[in-house]
Amino acid sequence: MTLSARIGRMEESLTLAMAQKARELKAAGRETLNLSAGEPNFDVPQVVKEEAIAAINSAFNKYTAVSGTDELKAAIAGKLKRDNNLDYSPKNIVVSNGAKHSLFQLFAVLADFGDEVIIPAPAWVSYPEMARYHGAKAVLTQTKSENGFKITPKELEAALSDKTKIVVIGSPSNPTGSVYSRDELAALGEVLKGTKALVISDEIYEKLVYGVKFSACASISRDLYERTITVNGLSKSVAMTGWRLGYFAAADEQIAKAVTKLQSQSTTNPCSIVQKAAIAALDGRADKDIETMRRRFEKRRDLALGLISKIDGLKPIAPDGAFYLFVSHEALEKDSTAFCLKLLDEYGVVCTPGIGFSQEGYFRMSFAANEEVIEKAIAQIAKFADGYRR
Ligand SMILES: Cc1ncc(COP(=O)(O)O)c(C=O)c1O
Structure with missing residues (x-):
């Protein structure tokens, strides 16, 4: 069986692949904190x-x-x-x-x-x-x-x-x-x-x-x-x-x-x-519901940005929009896939490697999760970064 040349030109979506890996770990009984999601965790108006x-x-x-x-x-x-x-x-x-x-x-x-x-x-x-x-x-x-x-x-x-x-x-x-x-x-x-x-x-x-x-x-x-x-x-x-x-x-x-x-x-x-x-x-x-969600996102942005900025070796881009932090980890590790896989294996935090967005040396974390998950996950990321430095 030969697949078409067309489909051979396309790579699988890395964001979905990381989410799949997280589901597998969860199914195996491991606690994971998922910051890979590209979707709001709010209800529909x-x-x-x-x-x-x-x-x-x-x-x-x-x-x-x-x-x-x-x-x-x-x-x-x-x-x-x-x-x-x-x-x-x-x-x-x-x-x-x-x-x-x-x-x-x-x-x-x-x-x-x-x-x-x-x-x-x-x-x-x-x-x-x-x-x-x-x-x-x-x-x-x-x-x-x-x-x-x-x-x-x-x-x-x-x-x-x-x-x-x-x-x-x-x-x-x-x-x-x-x-x-x-x-x-x-x-x-x-x-x-x-x-x-x-x-x-x-x-x-x-x-x-x-x-x-x-x-x-x-x-x-x-x-x-x-x-x-x-x-x-x-x-x-x-x-x-x-x-x-x-x-x-x-x-x-x-x-x-x-x-x-x-x-x-x-x-x-x-x-x-x-x-x-x-x-x-x-x-x-x-519109009112949309604005309420935006405000919640803004609070989460400030929370996540404040916490990540305190971690030595990580450098986030302050986002003016959307619901992601794009964070440089170059000072610790060049390879974003290695960084994210290690973070997932050792600390149960799911982020997305920058290489999926054609940018090495960065990872993406979504703040479309609730505040508790964001805080817990960033505390894990801080421990992980600390381990890298030593
Ligand atoms: C930049 C961007 N464009 C488009 C989409 C597609 O959104 P949907 O197909 O759910 O409308 C996404 C979803 O992740 C996105 O991040």
Whole structure:
């Protein structure tokens, strides 16, 4: 049996692999403290749950339009206008089974053999794999910690070529928590002017910012609006990871048409019940709950950052958004996989090696766990670091 060349180009997701290892240890009776999760441990807002129940009771059971119901796409367009001052009509929007699904399908319809995809590193695990799977070259562009791991106009210019098809911007970033300001996005936009490069702007952590303002890439200028595909979803901001709902909006209607075609031949519409409930998550009714979760995250961020900063040999990037600390352990150990496996084996703490995000010498710890787990886990990490130093 021979597997396709396509699947051979893709690596397994390291974040999921670490979570699997943690489950195995737990099943074997070992206590583990899991800081690898990329999902909030909060409940879904009541109003969203009630809409889902009402949809079930009213037998909203059938296939919907492949790209999502008109009602939901109107709610998404309303959200993009209200929150981001972006004008999209429902025909520019496609709803899918999570933002990961949206991204995968965007790569499928846009990236070809010979195309280059610029991905500022450190980067979320799936961007390079998705690009490679579809035959494109992932141009991982190293950014600097002193710039908050944000790509600078100079670095972008150096990475651009006449083969550049897509530039991926994740803001707030997973894993670093960096958030691009309006000025920073505008400066990157200037570099792209006159090129054919599209921007995929992954804004899934939009609502989770701490003391800074989120800026949507497409809202910066007319030029960026034309070339940017805005990707977002409900997993992180509304704690709806398992419900699987993501979407994108693109100025060029051809992109929505192509993704709809692909989706029609693969997964069809996202779950009808979830689509109904998603409207309540997007139209402002869940805003108070979303803000309550954000505040809890902010407290956890401050707690985790304060505790990790005290540990000799570890150097965290202070995150302005998302729910991760990206921590340098270079002073203790260069190899992030060795560091994280040892930490898991000896102290039962699950973190994610930086190499999974194309950045050696760092680990990522999520603060989407409750305060007690964060405190206990960091106390273990402190002991572990102490052992390394001796
Ligand atoms: C940066 C980033 N983008 C997209 C996703 C995908 O989210 P979902 O498919 O759950 O909507 C994730 C989830 O971990 C993420 O961290």
